[in-house]
Amino acid sequence: MNIEQFYPLFLQAEKVTIDSRKVGKDDIFFAFSGENFNAATLAGQAVENGALAVIVEHKDFEDASKNIFYVPSTLDFLQALAIHHRQQLDIPVIGLTGSNGKTTTKEIIHAVLSGQFNVQYTFGNLNNHIGVPLTLLSIKPEHEMAVIEMGANHQKEIGFLCSIAQPNFGYITNFGKAHLEGFGGFEGVIKGKSELYDYLKNNGQTLLVNENDPVQVEKTENYSPRITFGKEHSDYYFELFSEENFVGVIYEGHKAVSKLTGDYNFTNLCAAASLGLHFGLSFDKIKAAIENYIPTNMRSQIVKKEGRTLVLDTYNANPSSMQASLNNFITFEGSKTIIIGDMLELGDESEKEHAGILKLAEDLGFDQIITVGKNFGNVRASSLSFENTAALTEYLKANKIQSENILLKGSRGIALEKSIDFI
Secondary structure, three states: OOHHHHHHHHHOOOEOOOOOHHOOOEEEOOEEEEEOOHHHHHHHHHHHOOOEEEOOOOOOHHHHHHHHEEEOOOHHHHHHHHHHHHHHHOEEEEEEEOOHHHHHHHHHHHHOOOOOOOOEEEOOOOOOHHHHHHHHHHHOOOOOEEEEOOOOOOOOOOHHHHHHOOOOOOEEEEOOOOOHHHHHHHHHHHHHHOOHHHHHHHHEEEEEEEEOOOOHHHOOOOOOOOOEEOOOOOOOOEEEEEEEEEEEEEEOOEEEEEEEEEEHHHHHHHHHHHHHOOOOOOHHHHHHHHHHHHOOOOOOOOEEEOOEEEEEEEEOHHHHHHHHHHHHHHOOOOOOOEEEEEOOOOOHHHHHHHHHHHHHHHHHOOOEEEEOOHHHHHHHHOOOOOOHHHHHHHHHHHHHOOOEEEEEOOOOOHHHHHHHHOO
């Protein structure tokens, strides 16, 4: 089975999935295998559930009469199929990466552009070597644009994802202290994320640049075509304003206030608005999209509970995003408690970075500081340091936090959101 032979069958499919539990009528199921499982054993069941075709990498399970096809590698075939499909598409594809804020930015870009176009985009956090192909393969003839989020924690990953997604437009949210262990330090982060710039430049595509970011300016200097925002002389200029802990933008005297907290989300709003303006949307449509977007993904999300304000930012954390969250949260009116979880994948920098965040928290003067995780515990052993979220939950069952405002911020592996019901 090769891509050219299989592609006409793919065009008849409802969707592509790698989850046997989600196989429905006319779906294509890619049966991935691992050390402890072999999804090819589920191929027959997938066909019974209505699958149009199944791709397996174990020849014993092949059955062409049932459209169960063997390939040497399901992953390689998935990626090759996505590349082939991408090459048939004649729509703008926007590639997005960065250390912080890329998922929120992707969501807002989608919200803005959907005011005028039928836009497909990365669902959730499916931004890796499997998620990017799945997103591309979900693009249907009716879609007029696509927004593809690309994540990485090592060199050359973004470059590889670009070779699959082949973006026409690209934006890097920022360069921060994320995945320092895998990238080999902050300079490695810059090099790794800039692989998006390298792809776009090498293929004559368009960059979106925040001119308030000196790294972005340096990396894109003298390059054209590009879209700029951030300065009064940029293509698009926005002013920052805040309203009741929510961040907003002002464009040519017109305001749009989001339901996101934190000035650090200002540039995310600017990026989305800039792309909207570039593609011909009126600011009225952009304003409506910004104001109607409701974060529900535990990223800069504000929740009211029993008369208190909870800021949920538990999807991920690194020193850059943690610092921004703390500096934002201290501006809230009323008493404030922070519950901060370990920042993972920092390698040799871990102890120094955790100590730095704790010093910042203490200097800012929060009413109560609660830490979760061994890394914070190693630099701050106290009665309000917990090894994991389960231990924190047991504490919260017996000790109600009295503060009017509570911030939860930590890496995905800490799963601080599991404690929300007990706050």
